[in-house]
Amino acid sequence: MAILKYIGRRLLVLIPVLLGISLAAFLLGRIAPGDPVDDALFRIGIEFPTEEDRAAMRTELGLDKSLPEQYLDWLGKALHGNLGRSYIGNQDIAHELMTRLPITLKVSLVAMLVAVIFGVGGGVLMAACHDTWLDTVLKGLSTLLLSIPGFWLALFLITVFAEWLHLLPTSGLDRGLASLILPAVALSAANVGSTSRFTRGNILSQLGEQYIVVANAKGLSQRAVMVGHAFRNSLVPIITLIGNYFGGILGGSTIIENIFAIPGLGSYVLSAIQNRDYPVIQGYVLITGTTFVLITLAIDLLYLAVNPKIRLQGGEA
Amino acid sequence: MTRRKKQNLQLIMVCSILLAIVLMTIFAPWLAPYDPLEVNMDLRLLPPCCAHLLGTDALGRDVLSRVIYGGRASLLLAVAATACSMGVGLVIGIIAGYCGGIVDGIITAISNIFQGLPGMVLMIALVGVLERNSKSIILALVITSWVGFSRLVRGEVMKVKSEMYIEGMRCLGSGHLRIILRHVLPNIRTNVILQFTTRLGRVVLSVAGLSYLGLGIQPPTPDWGEMVSGTARRYFRSAPHLLWAPGLCIILLTLSINLLGDLLRDRLDVKQDSVKEL
């Protein structure tokens, strides 16, 4: 019962947050100075428009109404799954975002996988070899991963693995999993760095706690202690951390998608920003914002499943 | 060598690297062999040689001089942006944590909204819309990153507030400001220092990322981020010397900032910083 009530309350709190995100999304599309009327006219073959042409197009794009009216219009339609049509290309935005979302999710998931395998794995390894040369080397490496500009890493990966070794494609998606490896690695590099450091630190601090001493006294090997107790206890913060990254990866893949020619959400919104395609920017922010909020909720619930001890009264975790 | 000694040595090394970088940027006018803005079309894209130790760029400007000057913009911007976003986060966090109740509720809801917005896209959109200068970049960085820190501060403040002695002090008639200054701030000092280093490194890289899209620091001001990922990236095969030096500088800078954070963390014996923040 308490759990249901907790979930109910969490869902209730979501409403104002989602409304706020929708408002922010709407405004983000509108703060740009000037209007996209000229671009829209250019695309239908009017390179040298008159004032009448522009007024007509403004009405057609719905830009002649007041801001609150535009917001309510937009929100009403958005609730029915209609995000309008893009100024450029006249595409159904909801449809376009939904065909692109799986692509971005796919890349993000592989990136998460890389972060989990190398981040958590590396962290456990570092903790296990605590204070040996391997620990020092891995620690240095993880710090280095945190310090390289993403674009450089991408360029480096493409040059080495595509041009020199011919192992992986430079770009696109037409080679299945092989196409996803380089972007995922580039996307998760910094996360691998911080996850591994975080995991290491967490396990080490757990190792200092009492019951581990007890477990040691029972004669288990050092390694088993590590895996059995410390790691399980570090799991909760690690899950939260990785969950937070997911949001970051989802929203941060803009440049990486552009470099690797991946037609996901990021490259879509990037070109929308450059072309001032307001409805696309709005739809994008709304979708990623909502996805992020829902993922956070899911993680909190997962948290609950992993560690039922957590007090249910807390407004937010 | 004891662990402590080893750490001290590392700390000294990292600090001297950082100090060297800072000194280099401060004394750039005396250190740089040429004017970093001087264009000479007859000396385009020279490889490293005696007269130009790191060669020249597409406009015949001395790369070494530009590298020496290039830390200025990056560092200043990163420090200013980090300080501003943490300042905003600090104030909001203290208000939320200290006032509690409805104020806290509203601020928490607003933070949730900001946390839900995609940071990088928000930043690109904002800088794209605003005028291209450092002020816009700082503003965008503040808007996209104040939330994390304010949450951290709020948590700490609530912890301090719930402790018995503060209540006692309230009874004894201490003012709010006094309590905040005397008891809350000192408690979050370590966190502030650690957060500062973590964020500083990240901001340097974010600005370099903006330069990839032409939204970073504007030319002709020499800047490492711009030199690495701006238009010079087109020359990365034909004239790689344009990229190596500023690239190494950025990596060295962020690496030593991150290492400093690590060492400080060990030194100040903080268990781990909050999960939310990483």
Added chain:
Amino acid sequence: MKKKQLLSALLGAVLAMSLAACGGTPTSEETPGATAPSQSSAATVDQTREIAFAASRDQCPGEQDAYYASMSLGVWEPLITKDEHGKPAPALSTEWEHNEDSTVWTFHLREGVTFSNGTQFNADIVLANFDRMKKGPFESSFYGMNIDTIYPGLISYEKTDDYTVVLTLAEGQLLLDYTMVNYGSAIFEPSCFAEDGTFSGFPIGTGPYVVTENVLGQYCVIQRNDNYWGTPGITQTFRFKVIPDAETRYTALRAGEVQGLCDLGAISPSQAAEIDGDPAYNVSVGDSGITHFLNVNGGAFPFNDVRMREGLSLLLDRQTIIDSFYNGYGIPAGGFLSYTSAFYEEQPVQHDPEKGAQLIREVVGDQEVELRFLLPSGDVNRYPYQEEAEYIQALLENIEGTNIKVSIQQMDWGPCKDEMKAGNYNMCLKIQGLPSANPFSLFKGFMHTEGSTNINYGLGYHNDHVDALIEEATTCLDADRLTEIYKELQEISATDFPNIPVLYSQEVVASSSDITGYQATVYGLTGYTQVCWAK
């Protein structure tokens, strides 16, 4: 009129002959499955293998695009195309003529042409395409399709027989055939149109290739049309990938993932310089209708003074800019109109830094002047604008005896245009293409006091004589007089500087030596038909 008719007939003959010569087989109506390699060696090469190209934008933007695919893919063909002098040349229409006041235009259609699905091409097809065009305007990432722009004042379109179509216009359009070139007169099989005039499924055209697969934003695949009426293509299959990042695109070529880079900004000049001369690659340079302009705010000090504009123009060492930043790919521009236009008149390009500095000194003296230099970020990604702007900045800041400060700012094109319109700028580098083979709209837009570009770019240009000339051109029905007006406008542009022309662009493309026959610019309907594996 007679002269014109003769010319187009002649050109048609030449084109047909050249096509025949290139192909090696007679261009009869039925040449099913005939592979016609241009070199004997190519005959022994397996041409069924797929050739891949990469471009920065989608070559098949799909059903919502007015043309579905770029014309260069050879999926569809127009009534009228363009020859190497920028003049109209026959395509699906073999010849055409118009009445004395240019209000009635008659087009004779090519006979024996079938669409890729077997439908016969005839006058009814053309009328159906006009019906569809009237449902527009349609958007396109190439050139928007707007019947009012291409066929201004169109009253009626009807057929007089199965292979003759007559257009009647309210007012004479002396250069209608120029505006109809290529995208202006695209022809599709009407059954591929949806109710609203967009496409339902793949486009069906008369061209040498057929779209068989299209994943928007990723790639499209075209296959050879074995029933093509002209010289069919050699290669069986082409794939066009979208790779927006220039560096990745170039690496894909080097990694052998694609055999060529095509379309606007295919390869950056510095990259082209790297592989130019490398036997593993071919770099091809061709004509481009794009002109790079340094737009200046003529409504405000100091560029409101013609001496300042002329001074800056004299200061620019255009050849150095081309050699240094464009790897030599470009032509110094003296006048307003691109060298590829049929109406181009060469204008002298002058470089005299001393005189230029003197003129600027006269205008600004030793007072402190702050100039705001805007760069549209889209163009910065495509062209070496950053370097070019910093070079111009250095030129201006180093004029002895003056105190000029230039601040460069990169901006997205949208906000940039707003700043220009509001007059909050002094200089801005920007490209301008040829929207149509008829340069009238360009002249009017940039040089007329009420021209839309003149206003929207904040050029602040005003010249009574120019206004009178443009108004005369609006109603001019005499071809010779019109040519004369266009010539005079170009001369004025080279001395009065509504904006400062910097260079005429050249299109640069690159391909691997594994393939042959890929050229930067093709005239007529050749497209990719000559591109094939070399080994």
